[in-house]
Amino acid sequence: xxxxxxxxxxxxxxxxxxxxxxxxxxxxxxxxxxxAAGRTVxxxxxxxxxxxxxxxxxxxxxxxxxxGKGSALTGEGEIEMxxxxxxxxxLAVGAVxxxxxxxxxxxxxxxxxxxxxxxxxxxxARRFAAEKGAELCDPEELVVEKQRRELAEHxxxxxxxxxxxxxxxxxxxxxxxxxxxxxxxADSALxxxxxxxxxxxxxxxxxxxxxAIARLAISSEVIRLMPEIGPEAALxxxxxxxxHLGGDGGGIAIRKDGAIGWWHNSPHFAVATASxxxxxxxxxxxxxxx
Ligand code: ASP
Numbered sequence: 001x002x003x004x005x006x007x008x009x010x011x012x013x014x015x016x017x018x019x020x021x022x023x024x025x026x027x028x029x030x031x032x033x034x035x036a037a038g039r040t041v042x043x044x045x046x047x048x049x050x051x052x053x054x055x056x057x058x059x060x061x062x063x064x065x066x067x068g069k070g071s072a073l074t075g076e077g078e079i080e081m082x083x084x085x086x087x088x089x090x091l092a093v094g095a096v097x098x099x100x101x102x103x104x105x106x107x108x109x110x111x112x113x114x115x116x117x118x119x120x121x122x123x124x125a126r127r128f129a130a131e132k133g134a135e136l137c138d139p140e141e142l143v144v145e146k147q148r149r150e151l152a153e154h155x156x157x158x159x160x161x162x163x164x165x166x167x168x169x170x171x172x173x174x175x176x177x178x179x180x181x182x183x184x185x186a187d188s189a190l191x192x193x194x195x196x197x198x199x200x201x202x203x204x205x206x207x208x209x210x211x212a213i214a215r216l217a218i219s220s221e222v223i224r225l226m227p228e229i230g231p232e233a234a235l236x237x238x239x240x241x242x243x244h245l246g247g248d249g250g251g252i253a254i255r256k257d258g259a260i261g262w263w264h265n266s267p268h269f270a271v272a273t274a275s276x277x278x279x280x281x282x283x284x285x286x287x288x289x290x
Pocket of ligand 1: 015016155174175176177185186188206208210211
């Protein structure tokens with residue numbers, strides 16, 4: 001058997017954040033459902049890019065998470081979402097920023113991948129979604145009561161995968177930071193900041209204070225470090241600098257050989273992983289459970 005030799009690996013996350021006791025079960029369940037969706041694609045010989053999109057769509061549809069339905073509200077009380085998807089095969093990127101009233105920002109990002117542009121934002125992004133036949137919705141359909149009540153929840157969802165052909169992909173989706181300025185762009189839309197994928201090295205997706213992640217260009221740093229020190233240590237080193245810029249966060253990564261790593265310095269980080277060696281998968285809300 002050639003390139004991937006039947007080896008596949010998948011990691012999904014539901015955000016670096018504080019998870020209240022009554023939200024823990026929902027976070028576990030949501031991550032496991034996303035894991036199952038991605039695993040179905042990979043075990044059938046599907047592509048990493050299809051697997052990460054499938055996993056993130058599940059998380060976007062689940063109001064437990066700050067992405068798609070259940071996204072945080074801006075300072076003006078609206079939902080503006082950012083999402084991105086990247087293929088390690090050819091470094092193709094599709095990303096949307098500050099997009100309103102679409103059900104699955106990740107699938108709009110996916111539709112942009114074949115185009116020359118890597119990122120479209122604002123009203124242009126929604127027009128692009130409409131032109132391509134993506135699922136539009138009423139903005140109110142994405143709002144859940146808890147986001148109206150507590151302007152506190154922030155997080156991002158993400159997925160990384162290695163398929164049996166040896167290809168890697170990364171995906172992210174977020175409602176951003178609650179109370180943010182309208183028009184704010186999250187790191188989750190920016191390659192080298194909130195995510196990256198390169199078949200020659202690995203793939204990763206991050207969650208955390210986007211401004212700090214972007215200023216430190218954390219994903220590009222993780223990619224630089226991963227071949228030498230492995231996915232987990234490569235996440236830990238730059239993420240450890242976040243508190244100096246007033247933030248915290250977490251990340252998931254897969255090296256090209258299928259090694260999976262995850263790390264966080266937020267109170268919790270909802271993560272689930274599976275691989276050809278451990279197809280049933282596992283879910284955690286914190287490194288202390290590992
Ligand atoms: N990275 C996201 C943002 O800055 C938020 C998060 O992951 O907590 O919008």
